[in-house]
Amino acid sequence: MSTLERLFHSPAGQAVARRAGLAAPTELRRGRTWPGGEIALAELGPSRLGADTLGLVGRPWREPVVDATDGDDPPAYESPLGALVVDATDLRSIPDLERLRAVLRPAARALEPSGRVVVLARPTEAVDGWEARAVAQALDGLNRSVGKELRHGATATLLYVDPAADPPDLRSTLGFLLQGRSAFVDGQSWRVGPTLVPRVDERAAAGGRPLKGRLVVVTGAARGIGAAIARVLARDGADIVAVDVPAAGQALSAVANEVRGTALQLDITSPQAGARIAAHVAERHGGASLFGIVHNAGITRDKLLVNTDAQRWRAVLDVNLAAEIAINEVLLDPGMAGGLAEGGRIVGIASTSGIAGNRGQANYAASKAGVVGLVRAMAPELAGRGITVNAVAPGFIETEMTAKIPFVQREVFRRSNSLGQGGDPIDVAETIGYFLDPASGGVTGQVVRVCGQNLVGA
Amino acid sequence: MPSPTGLPDAVVIGGNRTPFAKSGGAYANASAHDLLTAALDGLVARFGLAGTRVGEVAAGAVLKHSRDVSLTREAVLSSALAPETPAVDLQLACATGLEATVLIANKIALGQIQVGIAGGVDSASDAPIALSDPLRRALLAANAATSLSARVKALAAIRPSHLKPDTPRLSEPRTGLSMGEHQALTNLAWNLTRQAQDELAAASHHRLARAWDAGFFDDLVTPYLGLTRDAVLRPDTSVERLATLKPVFGSGDAATLTAGNSTALSDGAATVLLAEAGWAAEHHLPALARFVDAEVAAVDHPGGADLLLAPVGAIGRLLTRRGLGLDDFQFIEIHEAFAGTVLATLAALESEEYCRRLGLPGAVGTVEESRLNVNGSSLATGHPFAATGPRIVATLATLLAGRGPGSRGLISVCAAGGQGVVAILEAV
Structure with a gap:
């Protein structure tokens, strides 16, 4: 924490901040809670x-x-x-x-x-x-x-x-x-829209565990938003296959053990990635098919476009977009053991940067806008199989990654939305949980921003 | 190869280890407890065992603090396994982890447990340093003293020289020779050249590097404390480069042992998950290989036998008992304590005279080089003593599963005290 940040959070600093219109933001109601009134x-x-x-x-x-x-x-x-x-x-x-x-x-x-x-x-x-x-x-x-x-x-x-x-x-x-x-x-x-596959048993949903007995793969699950997704989906009853690069294995195994799922160390850009996910599902879950996959893994290689070389360009597009497409193709093969079930769920992670563009993130914004395009392209084609394809577009979320942004800049980012604060990784995860809910079969081709109505990105 | 006894099959489901670090490296501040817990947690995550009560966990360490009486049980309690999982510590020098695997496989075969974990851990960085015997005796006497004067008298016996700590020695109590000195004698006795030893060491590094690059260890290793690969590994080493290292023992042509063709002091932990075949199928866990059989042997090294060649007799007896020859194995894993250990083992297996002296019917046979330690071994991975057995079991089981049903593998691990443990795995 910088000196400036410490000062800001001191009693005196907070008094000044309040007068400057920077009062501590409202603590948001979260989780499976209903309005009080x-x-x-x-x-x-x-x-x-x-x-x-x-x-x-x-x-x-x-x-x-x-x-x-x-x-x-x-x-x-x-x-x-x-x-x-x-x-x-x-x-x-x-x-x-x-x-x-x-x-x-x-x-x-x-x-x-x-x-x-x-x-x-x-x-x-x-x-x-x-x-x-x-x-x-x-x-x-x-x-x-x-x-x-x-x-x-x-x-x-x-x-x-x-x-x-x-x-x-x-x-x-x-x-x-x-x-x-x-x-x-x-x-x-x-x-x-209307649900195209037979509706699910309402009783499971009534217990607050709509994903009970359903298998979901989460990529990039070792930390941050991915770990929150794994936790929230497990809370909702899902069996989790937590995927991340081998180098993140220690954190990945901690998440997998916490949610009582399995860890799969895998580079999603490898040509065998889709097949390895399917094999893991088929083998480890007795031939069950996959209910959902959350393509959360993503990287940034930020530079102004004038300084972006082919390597930085390609790394981001490979991980954030090409891998997702390649893995989907494998999992959507109807004959693939361990592939995606009819009535299944695909969720991508876009970004407000992808929707609005962002200085220094041409590669990232391109990849994330690509995710929006992919969701819109796939949804109508997979509607006949009852498979929904959606994306969340997170805005400023409080993570290890955003904690590295210099304090003043971070304070500006986190406050420049209608709720006057940064989001929690759980907020992104909850929206994904909503897409995955078996009762959400009528929601497809949608991109929902989880950004507190950020000023950028419309 | 059906189980002749009609007992249930124990199968290897998979393994997990930490990358192995150089002593004083990435795990300098990690204890054996931490390392074993990390290896267990990675195994639990890989196979979805969080909160599961496993039949038993057997593991051990060669270098052990006095506080680590129940090292394995304590690691289980720190891990994501159910706290109701029992555990046992055992010790058989460098063969500790393989002996633990034999123990778990046997319990499964006897129906005493359905699923178990074998493991091993060692940290040369966290080696126990003991008080010297005179200092320890003085402190114990002072503690037992009933009067102040008796206590003062007891403590007065302490001399400055007693304050020198007693560091763990890797020398043989019966011969006073270090393991390297014993190996140097073996190298001489078997006329092993520096060139041959360096070639074997270089091949170990190159093979291990290739396996890492191919993603072979993605499902066998979980990174720990920022280390993502074995730190001893030198992918770019060569026979020429190894030839420049200074010999450690002896001089002239007889001096062939170097840091390059001996295992490095290292830190790490390894685990293997075994289960009864039916249990594995019920729980949708892969059966990579059946644990077929094992044999232990010892040699009379105080009487002059080669300290690290005990596995030769074990291999001979095991193969005879099973009616198998070395050609029946697609993969042979011989722990590289020293490059010379492997070379002398190979030569001894081929020697009619040596084998007959062991009471075997004749020479055991020749190991085809292309089947030996195909993904490298201890010279390249490092050798945290007790962890080596489980490392090899998991690696071999994965190789066998890739080769296909019926393929067989042989494991040989030599140990201090003139002992050796060997085992046979067969792909399911």
């Missing part, structure tokens, strides 16, 4: 999607407080509000938007710390007419603005729900958003 459900039309999904999630709800169309002082909730869920799937016109405003305004004033706003809407292409499509897009701008205005760790999310998706398809997503698992996901919108 009531959940209000606003139904803006005849749709029962919101009500039925909340029913499946098992949370009671109340009527929302609605603002009048005139007057400055809106009616108030009598106690702090845990979450507002808005079923806006029937919303088509500009005047309809006023009804959304009227429920958002009182709720935004009443939300408890780490409260939630979740708006359910139809995808742009699922509605007819120019105005309806414009309105569907308007919701995105509204959601992002609400995310930026909410305080004390409260977040806003917009879900575009395909008309073919029903409440069971939406259950895992709404559960994720209302729970503390989505702590660092803010101002995002993504799409939920």
